[in-house]
């Protein structure tokens with residue numbers, strides 16, 4: 314994952330933590346009884362590995378610019394609000410993040426853009442994907458711009474199809490924590506070739 318992408322995710326996590334605290338996550342999922350209040354460190358039964366005779370987890374309130382969290386001295390879980398929400402809901406990271414963003418109507422900062430790529434020169438083999446075009450994170454915004462240019466020339470059916478493919482890959486990439494798979498690379502390469510083969514409508518009338 315690139316630094317820009319990591320930074321983008323980090324900012325989203327911080328935005329979520331600023332409106333949804335570990336205290337909120339614990340109390341709304343039935344683990345608030347032993348926590349005194351949001352400003353007081355409290356010992357409690359661990360919500361992750363289960364209750365024990367001597368409560369082994371501790372709630373740590375927010376200190377300065379930091380955020381509050383839970384730490385368990387037995388199972389060693391160290392969890393902020395998002396980690397706790399993932400555990401309680403059984404959600405993977407990106408889904409938990411998006412869930413909370415939707416719930417608190419947090420505006421997601423714009424996905425980081427990257428410099429334009431050169432078109433690959435070697436097109437001799439149909440399965441050939443140049444190294445530059447295997448960088449899914451950089452290829453997606455380029456294809457998005459290509460798509461914008463096609464809006465007026467491609468048929469509506471093609472245009473909608475291209476949008477859907479691009480959205481699906483973007484969605485998979487987010488769910489996979491920004492890590493591209495060989496399948497995504499192939500799909501995007503096929504999409505790029507399909508976009509390149511679209512004949513503008515006005516040329517049809519010349520025949």
Ligand SMILES: [Zn+2]
Nearest residue numbers: 359362385388
């Ligand atoms: Zn524990």
